Amino acid sequence: MRPDLSRIVLLPIDVQRGFDDPSWPVRWNTAMEANGRALLAHWRTAGAPIVHVRHDSVQPGSTLAPGHWGNDFREGFEPLEGEPVVSKSVNSAFIGTDLDLRLRRLGAEGIIAFGISTDMCVSTTIRTGANMGWAMTLVADACDCFDLPDGNGGAIPARTIQAAHVATLGAEFCKVVSTADLIGGASP
Template identity: 30%
Template sequence: MMTQTIRTIAGIAPVVHADPAATALVLIDFQNEYYDGKLPLPDGLPAARNAARLLAWADRLGMPVFHVQHVGAANGALFAAGSHAAQIHPLLAPAPDHHVVTKDRVASFAGTDLHAQLQALGVHTLVVAGLMTHMCVSTAVREARSFGAGSYRVLVAADACATRDIADWQGGVVAHADLHRATLTALHDNFADVRSTGAILELPVVAN
């Protein structure tokens, strides 16, 4: 039985070093809605803590940092504009030299200038962490691989992402840990290198 990933079969080499000038950290939707709002995530706080480790690493290396922030309608059910729920969690508060990209949908690239900003900086590798694994993180990673010759190499920090239990179409419930693992496995098959935060932090730093 074949168990190789599509990336392995295609001969796509894994990311083996970090070039701060050509790599960006992308933090997706670390917002209060997922902590004390309508969508609390069981592993949201551990994910934020690991994302904070990545943030400190990126800042130390002078790596560009992008915070993607979902902002809904002012009277919307989720991430309402101007609300506490839409604000970025204090553990990951943007610094003055960070980039904040706002969106009004699941996608991080479609409808925003994220790609244009990354291209202007010469970025070709992304380190991604965020919420929720099966939703906005998965969508962003797949988008990042959709630009043809301009597509990005992507590293996903598995333990700096999180999701929730959700109802399935058969009347049951998919546990958050199972959904998280299945989503990351699908991304690892064809769209990204999936690593732990610790493994990413241990990458040799090499400037090309």
Template identity: 35%
Template sequence: MSETCLILIDFQQAYSDSSRGKRNNPCMEKNAYQLLHGWREKAWPVVHVQHSSFDMESPLHSSSRGFDFIESFRPVQKEKHIIKHANSAFIDTDLDLFLKREKYKSLVVMGFTTNHGISTTVRMAADLGYEVTVPYDATACFETYSFDGSLFSAEIVHGLSLANLHHEFASISSTDSLLSSRLKLTKPVIF
């Protein structure tokens, strides 16, 4: 399974800010860290994607503290680091070139946010021919106002985003399932 690349999307300080509204999956970082730790233990490929907004006022602008990685998710030596400026990690980056050069055909994609960076990256990955798995409990999003002013809870946004990806663009799985089936790990990792 070493041909499966783990892709971490936007594990950045800006998403730890409570001003974004209510978020789902309070254990998301713990689950994501278990997967990252498992991939590192096996020395399997890991790609970190970091969003850099062009908007100077954005908490994801490179001059903001929110641009920085969440401490536990900083890239380590030999892990690829990509900076993106769009929702998809494939737009104006070398991600597809890197994956094809290394012959990675299978991806596990996790991170922030389910309805933006995850959804857009996964859709493009599937269209480019990759087999994609999304661990539903290692992704998260925030409550969202609709065009008509109605508020959708983070749980609803998350569930619908994953439902739209399921079968057509990706397989949806749990962290535990990936840990036991791909990594053959049974003991939990301390986060």
């Protein structure tokens, strides 16, 4: 039996063009976009609530700054008419925004999050939401992250960063599912 999505809010986080700029490190999840688009299509077909999150960077030279081409949503992730956008300038979509109020007004019972990057804005939003009492779910295969410097002249591969953050989030802050789990009818 498919779950009732009418009170489960889909929260795509920072799926923006700026992360394609060559100034960003290597990403790993080539399926992220297809999985994210499938989630959006599923929610839209169900008439379920979607609240988009966009990072409007205040850092000088950021590829995510308003007015920069990179601030735009990636193709296929643009909000449709009536789908709200929460603008943030820090890692958590709950800090300095009206996200919590929007969710309460929607009568939300749970939040399904995905986007870029797993270890930064997605993780921080999930942790904050869980700490605020929201039932959070992470769609791990619809997330992506980057190789990061290890502090010793090397790099930690994005796949390793993803695995560590998904494990940590799943251990304490949220339920972890796949795109197929949600689209196939598993309970969020």
